Amino acid sequence: MKLTVNECLDNKETEIVINCSVMDQRLKQLIRYIRQYTFSLEGMLGDARHIVPLEEIYYIESVDGRTFLYCDQNVYESGETLAFLEKQLESSTFVRVSKNCILNLSLLESLRSFLNHRIEATMKNGERLMVTRNYLEQFKMRVGEL
Numbered sequence: 554m555k556l557t558v559n560e561c562l563d564n565k566e567t568e569i570v571i572n573c574s575v576m577d578q579r580l581k582q583l584i585r586y587i588r589q590y591t592f593s594l595e596g597m598l599g600d601a602r603h604i605v606p607l608e609e610i611y612y613i614e615s616v617d618g619r620t621f622l623y624c625d626q627n628v629y630e631s632g633e634t635l636a637f638l639e640k641q642l643e644s645s646t647f648v649r650v651s652k653n654c655i656l657n658l659s660l661l662e663s664l665r666s667f668l669n670h671r672i673e674a675t676m677k678n679g680e681r682l683m684v685t686r687n688y689l690e691q692f693k694m695r696v697g698e699l
Contacts, residue, residue: 578697585646586659592645594638596622596629605629607645611676612656613638625678648695650674650684658695 569587573580596605609624615635622629631638639649646659656674665673672684672692684692 585644588645592642594622594629594631594633596631598627598629603629607642607647607657608659610647610657611660611678611680612654612682613647614655615653623680648688648692650682650688650692652685652687654682656682661696664696 571580571584590606590608593604593606594610596603605622605624611623611625613631613635614621614623620631620633620635620638622631633641635653635655639647639655642655647655647657649655656676660677662675662677662679665675667673670686670689672689674682674684676682
């Protein structure tokens with residue numbers, strides 16, 4: 554693989570061009586990572602509105618009809634529903650793992666299987682999330698792409 558980076562102060566916007574003969578799984582995953590760095594979500598912390606980069610979000614959870622963005626230092630409240638965010642993030646490194654949770658595969662530390670067809674996902678910040686059986690097949694496919 555050849556990688557070329559051209560840095561020029563005259564460029565008004567960063568552009569990434571990928572030329573390939575075949576789009577394989579590794580390249581698809583690389584594209585997901587790149588897209589993650591070009592997208593952010595809006596979240597509230599107290600009375601202040603913040604722009605939260607995707608690469609800082611460990612997981613997104615819905616609790617009592619409210620949606621939260623969990624980062625290393627802060628938890629932001631989102632005004633969007635989990636279903637809406639799942640659709641928005643489908644081409645990124647985020648994957649649905651339960652009825653109320655979407656996690657960021659790029660911040661996944663380890664996995665542990667349980668006998669009842671569930672998986673415990675440990676994030677890089679030490680948080681543990683359960684992948685429920687309804688979302689297990691999709692989760693395994695996405696992890697296999699890493």
